[in-house]
Amino acid sequence: MAAPGGTGPIGPFPEGVTSEDEQVDYDKLRRRVLWTMPYGLYVVGSRAGERRNLMTLNFATQVSFDPKLVGIGVEKTALTHELIAEGGSFVLNTVARDDRAIVRKFTKPVEQGPDGTLNGFAVHDGPTGAPVLDQAVAWIDCAVRNPVDCGGHTFFIGEVVGCGFQLAEDTEVLRMEDTRMSYGG
């Protein structure tokens, strides 16, 4: 995973922020402001051939009604990036609010068990073939339509080609604020 907020002060800087100290301070302030943005927390399923992965992600949002488009921001160095670029799809899994320990399980490439589990978690293939977490509250399977290059990340915009609930529809889903973790900034 990349260093939170990137490495070293990143421009552009507002007028008057010129010395290195000022730039460092502004960089920290901007990070704190960006960290106040509210986010959901998801497990993203990806697949290329027989290689499957699950990854914790908060950079996700619906971006259009018609067509139904959902975008996710994925680090270019992540295995998930390689699998989505190659496989052309991803599954966004929502997880139950009381299932928050799960996010720590998917911060590096998973181990695929001989029984088809990923880090010991049961999955099944969504319509595009990317993995759906069996214990997800709901899943959204997306076919990539527009990968947008964003520097360190690619924002993969996908069209919703399948979705479903696996737990009661009113199950509360996990959000970033339910954990002590942060990402972005």
Ligand SMILES: Cc1cc2nc3c(=O)[nH]c(=O)nc-3n(C[C@H](O)[C@H](O)[C@H](O)COP(=O)(O)O)c2cc1C
């Ligand atoms: C709370 C949290 C949120 C994260 N959000 C994202 C995200 O939105 N996008 C992303 O590329 N990585 C995110 N990560 C990092 C990935 O989970 C993962 O560490 C890294 O990208 C490697 O994934 P890989 O298994 O695909 O190689 C997050 C990590 C944590 C702990």
